[in-house]
Amino acid sequence: MARIEGIAGESDSQTSLKVRRVVAYVVLIFLVLISLLPFYLLLINATRGKTQSGLKVIPEGLFARNLRNVFSDNFKTNYGSFLRAFANSVIVSFFATTLSVYFSALTAYAIHVYDFKLKKPIHTFILIVMMVPTQASAIGLYRMLKGLGLTDSFIPLILPGIAAPAVYFFMIQYMASSLPLEIVEAARMDGCGEYRTFNTIVLPILKPALAVQAIFCFVANWNNLFLPQMLLDKQEMKTIPVLLQMIKANIASNPMTADTGLMNMFMVLAILPVVIVYLLLSKNIVGGVSLGAVKG
Amino acid sequence: MKKGISYAKWGYIFLIPFFVVYFIFSLVPMLETFGYSFLDYVVSQGSVSSIRGGGGGADTIINHGFCGFKNYSDVLKSDGLFTLSFKNTTILWLVGFIPQIVVSLLLASWFTDIRLKLKAQGFFKTVMYLPNVIMASALSLLFYSLFIKNGAMDTMLGHPDMLNKVGGARMVVGLINFLMWYGNTTIMLMAAMMGIDTSLYEASQIDGANPTQVFWQITIPLIKPILAYVLVTSMIGGLQMYDVPYLIGGTTGNPAGVLKTLVSQIQLGKNSSIGAVSALSILIFIVSAILGFITLKVMDDKSVKSMYDVKKKKQPKKINMATSRK
Incomplete structure (x- = not known):
């Protein structure tokens, strides 16, 4: 980010520069406020009661009540156990992320390191596949899994992680800039097998890229609604976003009996893990968004 | 090797x-x-599937076999499944994307301005990217509860009851999409702008160009590839829009069905009109394939070709792909 400070033209109207700076800060602060306001209101509303009418900016005292209600038997019979859904989300996200990151690195390694006839066509093919939304084949997938009796299973949510074109693309870009082929050759000279070279020598080099992609994959899986909603019917298999969608459907159909405080508390708990991870690793995450773009 | x-x-x-x-x-x-997509294929469930999901009784599969392009002509009719939901999706995408690209261009050019020297950039970027990592369905449900009649925002704005009005509901969905993606787009555009040779800016300053001229004459032309890339990937992302409009509008896409998107039709039709929904899926595939082809063309010289054709000559500047992740 090192930039040569403006050498020339510095003298031309310092006042207009000041005005521009003030305008910039005002706009930025406004955007910060509208980005954070919803979350502030969420926290406030999680301390409010069953029916919430109007705007409150100061918390009320029902935080503990709402928290208890999320873990109550009543909630369990209505929507299923929160802890169970939480565990399901963790399981699916963890395994899908691990598979995505490991196998995308392996796929990228195959294309990056080896020379074979189909290398370029396969690379192009994966890039094309990357552009096709998974939803386009969802109906076929659903009918197929239904036929196989695999709809209430985590397998179709976890295994497809192995073929993650976007992660592949990121990995191969990273390898192009940070994985010299000489290292692989040196390992061969020392008699290291190809698969072992990948696991013991290449993976450690890729660590920064693996970490960034792992964060993004985990968040994407944690937040995923479409496919889990399509596949998971059994209450004890559902993930957090699916439960959330059920709560919304219930509130929309029975606005009289709906517990808004409970709903807001559920949302706080649903986004909390990601918010914590984000705040701890925000530097890496924000940096990771454009990683590869700034790398020459 | x-x-x-x-x-x-x-x-x-x-x-x-x-x-x-x-x-x-x-x-x-x-x-x-x-x-x-070529079959007259309908499934009717033994009992109406409840909100909790899960069909009750056994499914009855009604498959009348091959029906040619009938599904396609049905969904492509002027009031067909595809036509309506494609229109809805496009409008919802535009309402979010237009402010997003304007604000992102502005912010990125401010952040990278060598004379402006904005402070606390790390903080601003962190806050702006935050909504992107939040569960889209939670964010949408939150906005639903804020904008619903007598909700906090509804009260703050003087009870416009936006969610029950076509334009209002579209604006709320657009606002959520804007909040989720403007930080991401800003960071992408910043990366592109920081790749611009600073001597160009210095030269323009010596020539007495004002910030507006610099922006339109230097910055924009030089970040065109990444602008095109942002545009097309956002379109592909927009085609897949599901969580936000579904959580706001529910299965009926209220108000007046304008929140029914392409992908929500797939979710709703998975246990009923398989033939029609499959035709719709194939049309989504075709549209995204065309968009994907454009993306590859845009990245072409920068990434696909240079990576394996002219390897080792020089490190090419690569266009970042981070956004293709949903």
Whole structure:
């Protein structure tokens, strides 16, 4: 980010520069406020009661009540156990992320390191596949899994992680800039097998890229609604976003009996893990968004 | 590797997991979807599936076999499934994307301005990217509860009851999409702008160009590839819009069905009108394939070609792909 400070033209109207700076800060602060306001209101509303009418900016005292209600038997019979859904989300996200990151690195390694006839066509093919939304084949997938009796299973949510074109693309870009082929050759000279070279020598080099992609994959899986909603019917298999969608459907159909405080508390708990991870690793995450773009 | 003859097989071996999984979970379902799209195929469930999901009784499959392009002509009629939901999706996408690209361009040019020297950039970027990592369905439900009649925002704005008005509901969805993506787009555009040779800016300053001129004459032309890339990937992302409008509008896409998107039709039709929904899926595939082809063309010289054709000559500037992740 090192930039040569403006050498020339510095003298031309310092006042207009000041005005521009003030305008910039005002706009930025406004955007910060509208980005954070919803979350502030969420926290406030999680301390409010069953029916919430109007705007409150100061918390009320029902935080503990709402928290208890999320873990109550009543909630369990209505929507299923929160802890169970939480565990399901963790399981699916963890395994899908691990598979995505490991196998995308392996796929990228195959294309990056080896020379074979189909290398370029396969690379192009994966890039094309990357552009096709998974939803386009969802109906076929659903009918197929239904036929196989695999709809209430985590397998179709976890295994497809192995073929993650976007992660592949990121990995191969990273390898192009940070994985010299000489290292692989040196390992061969020392008699290291190809698969072992990948696991013991290449993976450690890729660590920064693996970490960034792992964060993004985990968040994407944690937040995923479409496919889990399509596949998971059994209450004890559902993930957090699916439960959330059920709560919304219930509130929309029975606005009289709906517990808004409970709903807001559920949302706080649903986004909390990601918010914590984000705040701890925000530097890496924000940096990771454009990683590869700034790398020459 | 120029002497990798004996190693070539390892390339193929390491590609096996990807292609096996791709074959089972993507290619075969895609082909099946393609097949269904030509069938007069309807499933009716034994009992109406409840809000909690899960059909009750046994499904009755009504499959009248091959029906040619009837599904396609049905969904493409002026009030057909595809036509309506494509229109809805496009409007919802535009309402979010237009402010997003304007604000992102502005912010990125401010952040990278060598004379402006904005402070606390890390803080601003962190806050702006935050909504992107939040569960889209939670964010949408939150906005639903804020904008619903007598909700906090509804009260703050003087009870416009936006969610029950066509324009209002579109604006709320657009606002959520804007909040989720403007930080991401800003960071992408910043990366592109920081790649611009600073001497160009210095030269323009010496020539007495004002900030507006610099922006339109230097910055914009030089970041065109990444602008095009942002545009097309956002379109592909927009095609897949589901969580936000679904959580706001529910299964009926209220108000007046304007929140029904392409992908929500797939979710709703999975246990009913298989033929029609499959035709819709294939049309989504075709549209995204065209968009994807454009993306590849845009990245072409920058990434696809240079990576393996002119390897080792010089490190090409690569266009970032981080956004293709949903």
